[in-house]
Amino acid sequence: MLVLAGDIGGTNARLALVDHGEIVLERQYPSAQAAEVETILETFLRAAGRQPERACLGVAGPVAQDVCRVTNLPWVVDGRAIERRLGVSRCRVVNDFYAAALGVTALRPGQALPLGGDALPVATAPIAVLGAGTGLGVAFLLHNGMHYEPVPTEGGHRDFGPLDDEQDRLAAFLRRKYGRASYERVVSGPGIRDLYAFLAAEHPDQVLPTTRDAMAAEDAAAVVTRLGLQEKDALCTRAVDIFVRVLGSEAGNLALQIVARGGVYVAGGIAPRMANRMADGTFRREFDNKGRLAHVVKSIPAWLVQAPQLGLMGAAVAAQRD
Secondary structure, eight states: OEEEEEEEOSSEEEEEEEETTEEEEEEEEEGGGOSSHHHHHHHHHHHHTOOOSEEEEEESSOEETTEEEOTTSSOEEEHHHHHHHHTOSEEEEEEHHHHHHHHGGGOOTTSEEEOOOSSOOOTTOOEEEEEESSSEEEEEEEEOSSSEEEEEOOGGGSBOOOOSHHHHHHHHHHHHHHSSOBGGGTSSHHHHHHHHHHHHHHOGGGOOHHHHHHHHHSOHHHHHHHHHHHTOSHHHHHHHHHHHHHHHHHHHHHHHHHTOTTEEEEEESSGGGGHHHHTSSHHHHHHHOOGGGHHHHHTSOEEEEOOTTHHHHHHHHHHTOO
């Protein structure tokens, strides 16, 4: 079955035609240049010269009954309206992290980096998925007897649980700034920016003018991540370390919450750029650090997803389901 899969964000709309699990054509379009999503979809299909039978769009925003008001665009993505415009028999509209979670079920060998765990995944057991980007997405995959079905959550907004005295001070810093400290305030792109701001406030003598100038000229989180991974700035390196530790801790919390013997998958746009750092043991130590129940999480395997088309893959799977 030929299906149209979409990963629709406030900045870009990524589209693909997928035939029997294989992406046969993929394009990316700037979202803000179109007044509605249908215009982009029609442009893509004209270029493709092929007509899909079904479609599914993963959209950055809340979804109800195949309708989504996009969070960062003046768009309403309506599955029924898209069916009429494109002539497809069925168009599902799902949350973008719902699609990303479902994409985990379509991963192939080599598309995920192992991050430890003493046991092999248990078939049909619960799976946890989390991904850091602009925010922190969290979803679970539960098997219904036929296949895995994503359960989207707002778990990224759970109260942040500090791991040590330094992170106690970080939580206080975030509460002063936002009124509340959540995991998303730490484990996200904006979170990396705030991690650096917190450390710079604690250690003003370590602030490098070159880093400050770079952050004024480009995305601050990207600067902190780059210099931290290169270990060219002590505060940036420390910020990356805290990010990885907190991500590992929260991934272990999710594993414990649903006893995710099917595994835990770390996705999103940030962690794959830190692959070497994620695999050096720091992430896994905090993942396993669960006191009396450490023996439970130590057996649970974890992976770092390295498939850039995860959302498209998941949307393609959803398009084929009734």
